[in-house]
Amino acid sequence: MWLSRSRPAAAAARRALALRPYCTRRAQRQGLLFRQLFEPVSCTYTYLLADLKTKEAVLIDPVLETAKRDAELVRELGLNLLYAANTHCHADHITGTGLLKTMLPGCRSVISQDSGALADILLREGHALEFGAFALETRSTPGHTDGCLTYVLSDRTMAFTGDALLIRGCGRTDFQQGSPETLYRSVHEKIFTLPGDCLIYPAHDYTGQTVSTVEEERTLNPRLTQSCEAFVQLMNSLNLPQPQQIDFAVPANLKCGIQDAAT
Ligand SMILES: N[C@@H](CCC(=O)N[C@@H](CCS)C(=O)NCC(=O)O)C(=O)O
Numbered sequence: 001m002w003l004s005r006s007r008p009a010a011a012a013a014r015r016a017l018a019l020r021p022y023c024t025r026r027a028q029r030q031g032l033l034f035r036q037l038f039e040p041v042s043c044t045y046t047y048l049l050a051d052l053k054t055k056e057a058v059l060i061d062p063v064l065e066t067a068k069r070d071a072e073l074v075r076e077l078g079l080n081l082l083y084a085a086n087t088h089c090h091a092d093h094i095t096g097t098g099l100l101k102t103m104l105p106g107c108r109s110v111i112s113q114d115s116g117a118l119a120d121i122l123l124r125e126g127h128a129l130e131f132g133a134f135a136l137e138t139r140s141t142p143g144h145t146d147g148c149l150t151y152v153l154s155d156r157t158m159a160f161t162g163d164a165l166l167i168r169g170c171g172r173t174d175f176q177q178g179s180p181e182t183l184y185r186s187v188h189e190k191i192f193t194l195p196g197d198c199l200i201y202p203a204h205d206y207t208g209q210t211v212s213t214v215e216e217e218r219t220l221n222p223r224l225t226q227s228c229e230a231f232v233q234l235m236n237s238l239n240l241p242q243p244q245q246i247d248f249a250v251p252a253n254l255k256c257g258i259q260d261a262a263t
């Protein structure tokens, strides 16, 4: 749990907090508003990106419980939320995309076509979500689930990896069509081929870290620096408990968080 972290984890959290304003300032200089938001029960990160000039905005991986907070922030900042986008059909929490659509009319829900979920926009490899002068390009990174997408900012300075690549970890592969071989290929071919200084923003962190880089993960990730064979063996022997919300989160997320309507 994030709140009961060990001493090295606390030091890592302090380093990450020191880095965060830097990332935010760097983005601002390019005319991009960037916020990393946190939901503490499922330890999920939600990301808000917006073009400071046109005010067009995107939310990545909003959570039901914090959707109201996110909608208020969008309103306060005078933003026009075009998309509420999911990296995948989450197993551990209900997405906020359905509720955000009702709170911010005009906002459209987004997920990959391969997820099998309903949404206003179904993306595939090489598609782009445009907001003002910016765009998030999609890379298909299956393995944690069939439909996992990584969203890459078009200048390749930031990648939102969902659960495909976590900081010094990766998504589990023991449910929802998970496959360690597929995940290994996805990360090596679609994420580790990005520029080394590209910032990695995952959907979760359980140790207090907030951001990494491609180079750091390519060289330091304890799972993905191994051979594919060793990785498969490790992933197949994790024996993690099931996420507590899986039985109701997955059916709800297959409808993008809306229980009684089409999307
Ligand atoms: N304890 C949490 C679930 C934790 C978990 O299983 N996380 C997933 C990501 C969300 S689907 C995961 O892939 N973890 C990788 C790992 O190595 O821990 C809960 O009950 O919600």
Ligand SMILES: [Fe+2]
Pocket (backbone or CB within 6 Å): 088, 089, 090, 091, 092, 144, 163, 171
């Ligand atoms: Fe997940």
